[in-house]
Amino acid sequence: MNCAVLCIGTELTRGELVNTNAAWLSERLTAEGFTVLETVVVDDDVPRIERVLRRLGREVSFVVCTGGLGPTTDDLTAIAVAKVLGVPLVRDEASLEHIRARFRRLGRPMSPTNEKQADLPQGATVLFNELGSAPGFQVRIGEAEACFLPGVPREMKPMFEQEILPRFASRVQRTSYQLRYRTFGLPESTLGERLAGVEEAFPGVIIGYRAHFPEVEVKVLASGKDQAAARAQAEAAAAEVNARLGDHVYGTGEDSFSGVVLRELISRKHTVALAESCTGGLASSQLTAHAGASAAVLGGVVAYANSVKVGLLGVDASVIERVGAVSEEVARAMAENVRRITGADIGLGITGIAGPDGGTADKPVGTVFIAVATANGSRVERCAFPWHRAFVQQISAHMGLKLVREASQSLVAPAG
Amino acid sequence: MNCAVLCIGTELTRGELVNTNAAWLSERLTAEGFTVLETVVVDDDVPRIERVLRRLGREVSFVVCTGGLGPTTDDLTAIAVAKVLGVPLVRDEASLEHIRARFRRLGRPMSPTNEKQADLPQGATVLFNELGSAPGFQVRIGEAEACFLPGVPREMKPMFEQEILPRFASRVQRTSYQLRYRTFGLPESTLGERLAGVEEAFPGVIIGYRAHFPEVEVKVLASGKDQAAARAQAEAAAAEVNARLGDHVYGTGEDSFSGVVLRELISRKHTVALAESCTGGLASSQLTAHAGASAAVLGGVVAYANSVKVGLLGVDASVIERVGAVSEEVARAMAENVRRITGADIGLGITGIAGPDGGTADKPVGTVFIAVATANGSRVERCAFPWHRAFVQQISAHMGLKLVREASQSLVAPAG
Numbered sequence: 001m002n003c004a005v006l007c008i009g010t011e012l013t014r015g016e017l018v019n020t021n022a023a024w025l026s027e028r029l030t031a032e033g034f035t036v037l038e039t040v041v042v043d044d045d046v047p048r049i050e051r052v053l054r055r056l057g058r059e060v061s062f063v064v065c066t067g068g069l070g071p072t073t074d075d076l077t078a079i080a081v082a083k084v085l086g087v088p089l090v091r092d093e094a095s096l097e098h099i100r101a102r103f104r105r106l107g108r109p110m111s112p113t114n115e116k117q118a119d120l121p122q123g124a125t126v127l128f129n130e131l132g133s134a135p136g137f138q139v140r141i142g143e144a145e146a147c148f149l150p151g152v153p154r155e156m157k158p159m160f161e162q163e164i165l166p167r168f169a170s171r172v173q174r175t176s177y178q179l180r181y182r183t184f185g186l187p188e189s190t191l192g193e194r195l196a197g198v199e200e201a202f203p204g205v206i207i208g209y210r211a212h213f214p215e216v217e218v219k220v221l222a223s224g225k226d227q228a229a230a231r232a233q234a235e236a237a238a239a240e241v242n243a244r245l246g247d248h249v250y251g252t253g254e255d256s257f258s259g260v261v262l263r264e265l266i267s268r269k270h271t272v273a274l275a276e277s278c279t280g281g282l283a284s285s286q287l288t289a290h291a292g293a294s295a296a297v298l299g300g301v302v303a304y305a306n307s308v309k310v311g312l313l314g315v316d317a318s319v320i321e322r323v324g325a326v327s328e329e330v331a332r333a334m335a336e337n338v339r340r341i342t343g344a345d346i347g348l349g350i351t352g353i354a355g356p357d358g359g360t361a362d363k364p365v366g367t368v369f370i371a372v373a374t375a376n377g378s379r380v381e382r383c384a385f386p387w388h389r390a391f392v393q394q395i396s397a398h399m400g401l402k403l404v405r406e407a408s409q410s411l412v413a414p415a416g
Numbered sequence: 417m418n419c420a421v422l423c424i425g426t427e428l429t430r431g432e433l434v435n436t437n438a439a440w441l442s443e444r445l446t447a448e449g450f451t452v453l454e455t456v457v458v459d460d461d462v463p464r465i466e467r468v469l470r471r472l473g474r475e476v477s478f479v480v481c482t483g484g485l486g487p488t489t490d491d492l493t494a495i496a497v498a499k500v501l502g503v504p505l506v507r508d509e510a511s512l513e514h515i516r517a518r519f520r521r522l523g524r525p526m527s528p529t530n531e532k533q534a535d536l537p538q539g540a541t542v543l544f545n546e547l548g549s550a551p552g553f554q555v556r557i558g559e560a561e562a563c564f565l566p567g568v569p570r571e572m573k574p575m576f577e578q579e580i581l582p583r584f585a586s587r588v589q590r591t592s593y594q595l596r597y598r599t600f601g602l603p604e605s606t607l608g609e610r611l612a613g614v615e616e617a618f619p620g621v622i623i624g625y626r627a628h629f630p631e632v633e634v635k636v637l638a639s640g641k642d643q644a645a646a647r648a649q650a651e652a653a654a655a656e657v658n659a660r661l662g663d664h665v666y667g668t669g670e671d672s673f674s675g676v677v678l679r680e681l682i683s684r685k686h687t688v689a690l691a692e693s694c695t696g697g698l699a700s701s702q703l704t705a706h707a708g709a710s711a712a713v714l715g716g717v718v719a720y721a722n723s724v725k726v727g728l729l730g731v732d733a734s735v736i737e738r739v740g741a742v743s744e745e746v747a748r749a750m751a752e753n754v755r756r757i758t759g760a761d762i763g764l765g766i767t768g769i770a771g772p773d774g775g776t777a778d779k780p781v782g783t784v785f786i787a788v789a790t791a792n793g794s795r796v797e798r799c800a801f802p803w804h805r806a807f808v809q810q811i812s813a814h815m816g817l818k819l820v821r822e823a824s825q826s827l828v829a830p831a832g
Binding site: 017018019026027029037038042072073074107111113210280283284287288300301302303304341356390 | 689692
């Protein structure tokens with residue numbers, strides 16, 4: 001089924017936001033067998049919204065539209081749709097009640113501008129928004145079924161999955177199948193070299209890469225005479241991809257590295273404590289971002305200043321004096337001491353120079369020592385990261401969690 | 417001058433790439449005084465590329481187009497442009513020589529497909545590509561001047577700056593001016609109510625909102641007969657906006673809340689230490705994300721488990737037993753103790769229930785106690801956040817930094 005994605009918002013035409021909604025919707029629609037012919041962005045202007053809707057109503061069979069459903073005066077989508085259809089806006093009482101209930105639940109006063117969010121084009125089918133106040137809606141415009149969703153990704157995505165796909169998926173003949181793998185530890189160019197020849201060995205398969213520093217996602221997309229054939233080919237190619245990449249593949253789909261590490265810690269009943277200097281709590285916050293973290297994460301120390309390394313972690317001040325806070329010895333002491341003090345199974349220590357200042361000839365910016373300690377002893381990795389501050393912090397946190405994961409794998413899970 | 421951005425490529429309509437080119441071009445064009453009415457993406461299909469070019473040639477005065485200039489069979493842009501214009505493709509000898517010289521310099525064999533990159537629509541003006549093999553070109557389509565650039569951002573951006581802007585900038589009358597304010601503490605709907613009537617009081621001014629939880633950006637965009645008039649009107653309206661929003665405006669432009677808090681701490685020579693439970697290090701990592709954080713941030717304790725609250729922070733276990741870890745007493749002890757242990761000027765304590773589990777009737781999910789301690793004593797705020805785990809953590813970190821900021825403001829800066 002031919003379709004288009006329409007995103008409405010002056011913040012997009014002015015380039016203030018990168019249009020991640022369009023990419024996400026295009027990818028999901030493609031994966032579900034739709035053919036996206038066009039994605040288009042227009043500003044918050046009623047005549048231009050009308051014009052693009054009339055055009056798409058002639059050119060495609062299905063339109064997914066995001067944005068312009070909020071409470072403010074620059075949210076004009078419903079007005080434009082009503083004009084295209086030549087119908088009035090009508091207050092939808094069920095949606096209004098949902099908005100009211102939401103504000104009651106939040107304990108906040110509801111303003112009249114929020115009521116406007118329940119004004120929908122007469123005859124529209126309401127699309128339920130569980131996570132926000134603005135309902136979506138579906139109407140027919142010309143030859144196209146057009147669905148309108150809020151622009152907030154967190155609301156838009158579940159509405160697409162739960163309210164839209166089930167209505168349209170049965171009309172689509174799926175002839176492709178995609179598998180997504182999350183990797184950490186190899187740059188995109190090296191991944192490409194490792195996977196050279198896979199596309200030729202598995203006809204109909206395309207290997208795609210998407211970098212989200214410090215990770216790269218590898219996508220295996222197969223096309224075939226029907227979805228079963230495509231799936232079989234995708235899975236065959238994916239087995240080859242996984243064999244070639246080994247441990248660098250840590251998960252699939254929407255997995256996150258910290259989530260996988262946490263899941264493994266919990267399943268092995270291991271606890272972890274962290275002592276972070278240059279990452280300033282980043283690794284801890286990544287682990288504790290996940291529900292259930294308390295089963296494995298005890299916490300630890302953000303030892304940003306040397307006085308905290310000494311005072312709270314008991315690192316020997318004379319060692320810092322002698323070899324510097326960014327050193328193998330201090331990283332090891334941080335990992336061992338935070339483990340001992342908290343009684344955790346695994347201790348992590350990270351100390352380094354995130355930059356932009358603080359580098360020396362001996363230890364340039366990007367020098368990071370990462371140590372992990374268990375009952376079996378400790379190990380330290382010295383890293384030399386060639387990136388700017390934010391990237392050094394991000395990859396240091398990732399590397400720290402990688403060492404925690406390896407330490408957990410190396411420990412025998414305790415009984416019980 | 418009204419313009420449009422057109423991006424060509426099936427990798428975009430399939431959602432394999434996020435369209436950062438469109439955002440970058442839209443932002444640059446807007447900053448240079450162009451009005452971007454639309455950005456559109458189509459796949460590598462000659463009839464569809466023709467159709468969108470003909471349409472844009474009727475609707476706008478200027479089109480910047482990226483993509484489809486490469487050497488492979490799915491690079492079809494020049495062919496489509498030639499068809500729209502009814503002219504043949506003609507090999508441009510100067511471009512061909514540039515491509516050849518490039519391959520000689522790289523020491524790589526040149527394939528016949530690369531020669532195709534020098535085939536341009538007859539009569540087109542060549543746009544020089546210093547960093548790649550594909551030349552760009554400029555033609556007139558209908559009412560629009562249309563410029564075609566490669567899709568590789570590294571090549572596209574300098575070509576836009578050096579080859580395109582100088583040709584068109586003089587034709588643009590800049591008649592708008594925008595100011596951006598960053599706010600924390602009021603939801604978008606309340607901001608809208610507080611700013612009701614500002615647009616009417618300042619003709620030509622549009623107030624825009626952009627929510628990035630837990631913040632909302634407020635944009636004041638003014639149009640006038642020239643840029644000076646627009647700027648004066650924007651600044652007048654902005655003064656009114658700031659007066660109405662007060663302290664909820666924490667910064668402008670690209671400021672971040674943690675960055676502003678850190679800057680203020682450094683300017684007052686205040687140090688801070690943090691004791692985080694439910695935020696798991698998030699507030700610490702936000703402060704230490706900024707270069708120079710070591711001038712103010714000592715670090716602290718991620719006291720996720722109660723054993724760490726007791727063991728590392730010295731919180732009285734019997735108090736936790738009696739009133740629970742999520743309590744005013746424990747938050748206060750965390751803030752006071754982390755301050756005392758580290759010797760910081762300001763201590764922050766955050767303890768709460770981020771969810772999804774752990775809530776009770778008395779303390780539902782989203783209950784967070786945030787305490788701040790200074791030499792003048794301590795205060796605790798009890799918050800009831802109605803959101804999911806990630807949002808509870810994010811807004812708790814923000815609220816914590818807000819209390820740190822207020823504590824710093826209330827302390828007299830030490831001499832020296």
